[in-house]
Amino acid sequence: MEFFPYSLPLRVPYRWAKGEQLERSGLLARVDLDGAVGWGEMAPPPHETVDGAARVAEANAVVDGLDSRDESFLAHIDARSPYARIRCAIATAWLSARAAREGKSLSAFLALGSEAPAELVPVNGLVTDGDAQAAADTARRLIGEGHRTLKIKCSADRKEDLIRVAAIRDAAPDATLRLDANEAWHPDWAAAHLTDFAGFGIDYVEQPIPAGDTAALAAVRKASPVGIAADEAALDEAAIRELLAANAVDALILKPQRLGGPDRSLSIIRLAASQGVRCTITNSLETAVGVTTALHIASLHGQPIPDCGFGTSRFFAEDVAPPPAIVDGHMTVPTVPGLGVAPQNF
Ligand SMILES: [Mg+2]
Numbered sequence: 001m002e003f004f005p006y007s008l009p010l011r012v013p014y015r016w017a018k019g020e021q022l023e024r025s026g027l028l029a030r031v032d033l034d035g036a037v038g039w040g041e042m043a044p045p046p047h048e049t050v051d052g053a054a055r056v057a058e059a060n061a062v063v064d065g066l067d068s069r070d071e072s073f074l075a076h077i078d079a080r081s082p083y084a085r086i087r088c089a090i091a092t093a094w095l096s097a098r099a100a101r102e103g104k105s106l107s108a109f110l111a112l113g114s115e116a117p118a119e120l121v122p123v124n125g126l127v128t129d130g131d132a133q134a135a136a137d138t139a140r141r142l143i144g145e146g147h148r149t150l151k152i153k154c155s156a157d158r159k160e161d162l163i164r165v166a167a168i169r170d171a172a173p174d175a176t177l178r179l180d181a182n183e184a185w186h187p188d189w190a191a192a193h194l195t196d197f198a199g200f201g202i203d204y205v206e207q208p209i210p211a212g213d214t215a216a217l218a219a220v221r222k223a224s225p226v227g228i229a230a231d232e233a234a235l236d237e238a239a240i241r242e243l244l245a246a247n248a249v250d251a252l253i254l255k256p257q258r259l260g261g262p263d264r265s266l267s268i269i270r271l272a273a274s275q276g277v278r279c280t281i282t283n284s285l286e287t288a289v290g291v292t293t294a295l296h297i298a299s300l301h302g303q304p305i306p307d308c309g310f311g312t313s314r315f316f317a318e319d320v321a322p323p324p325a326i327v328d329g330h331m332t333v334p335t336v337p338g339l340g341v342a343p344q345n346f
Contacts, residue, residue, distance in 0.1 A: 001031040001068055001093060003059045004346045005052025006287065011317035014285055015128070018047040024285055027055050028320065028343060029089040031068050031097045038097025039339050041290040042089035043257050043283075059086050068094060074263075084236070084260035091261030092293050092339070100338030107296040107333060110266055117299035120330040124149040124178070124307040132164045136171035146329030149176040149203070149307035156184040158193055169200045176307070180206040183232055187216045191223035198225040204251050207231045218248040229253055229280065236260075240268055244275050251306065252279045256294050257286070265297045273302055282309030287316070288323040292334065292341045295324055299333040320344065 007025040014021040027042040042059065062082040066073055077090055092106075099109030107117035125142030127150050129135040139150055152168060154161045161179075169177065179202055185193060190208040197205075204227030208220055211233035221228040227250035230243050234252045236259065243249050252272055256265045269279045281298040283290050291310055298308045310331060313323035320343040324331040334340025 001029055001063050001090065003056045003089070004028045004030065005056055006320060007052065008287065008319065009317045010315050012315045014046060014315050016046065018045075021046045021285070024287075024316065025049070025052065026287070026290075027052070027059060027086075027089055028287075028289060028346060029059065029093040030343075030346065031093045033069060033097040033101050036097050036101035036338065037342075038093040038095065038100060039289050039341060039343060040089040040092030040094070040096065040261075041257075041286055041293065042085045043286045043290055044085055046285050055086075058083070059089065062086055063090065068097075085257045087260040087264075088257050088262075088293075091263055092256075092289075095262060096293075096339035103337050105296065105333070105335050105337065106262065106293070106339050107299045108335075110262060110296070111300055112270075115300055117296070117333050117335075118301075118303070118305060120332060121295055121298045121305055121310070122148060122307040122330050123310045123326050124151045125329075126151050126153070126309070126311060127168060128153045129164075130155075130160075132167040135164045136167040139168045139171040139175070143172045143175055146327070147175075147307070148329055149178065151178045151180055151206075151309065154179050154181045154184065154205075158189075158196075162196055165197060165200050165202075176203045177201065178203045178206065178229075179226075180231070181208045183207050183210040185209055187213070187220060190220045194220075194224040194226040202226045204229045206253055207233060211235075214242050214246045214248050217243070218246045221248055221250070227251060231282075234258075237264070237268060237271075240272070244272065244277060249277060252277060253309075254279045254281050254297075255284050256281070256297055257284050257290065262293055262297050266300055269297070269301055278306050280306040280308060283312055285312050285315060287343075288313065288319050288321040288341050289339065289343060291323050292339055295331050295333055296339070320346070
């Protein structure tokens, strides 16, 4: 397995909770199994600066001495407990090469039993505008582009957010609306705030209160007329099992990078489904390789697939390959053997 660092300029600055990014760095993994090629991506949290050579050395150490043609290659990788995002790159590359070798797409290869990959995956639109009028304009544009679900970034300013959401609901009367508080609300008033939002018909709120207190999240959920989703708290399988056991969530936000790859993401989706909890798959400002990986994963969520957080390719001025297009609010799941993306110039 080979690793290639990438550093790509962004076209639109990416603003989020931990700052503003103007470029994106990460690592691609490539493996060739008897002529069948697989690719995978490691994308660190956007604010982490990556020393490409150091990341390559770290990834090489994880695969050192292992034979990718060995059936238990991934089990040997896991025995070394690698960083989840490096595991994601390795697992995606290896699984997509194995899929390609069998003439199957990654999702068809990973499907179990009666599962079949969906042809299309719905993508949500993101509203980040702080001003109510601007937020309403963005909502109208996104609905016009075919999105059915809008995700609205919230703040700790309760009054301002109610005004913004009212304006967005006026502009998009039929849309599914989701909120994302990014841990900004206080457990003492989160449920009351959600009661104020309930009249606007909100699907769920992501991470209303800080991650780490599962009992407090379960208490908010019990008192809230709006569904509760965990994002920052849905760190890994152990954390997710705790959230499910405490009845703390209606939905989980799953990031394949954070969980360690497509196989791990799918086992969480299946576990959550067995308990009536749906999963919204989201990527983390990844190249076409990461977006396509997440697309394959989402295609195996049972119907209806919750509209995914995949609309991030527009931030990139350059990409490693053409990313999946969003047409009428949906992405088409590749059906060609393997991942369905071939990065250029690596
Ligand atoms: Mg979130």
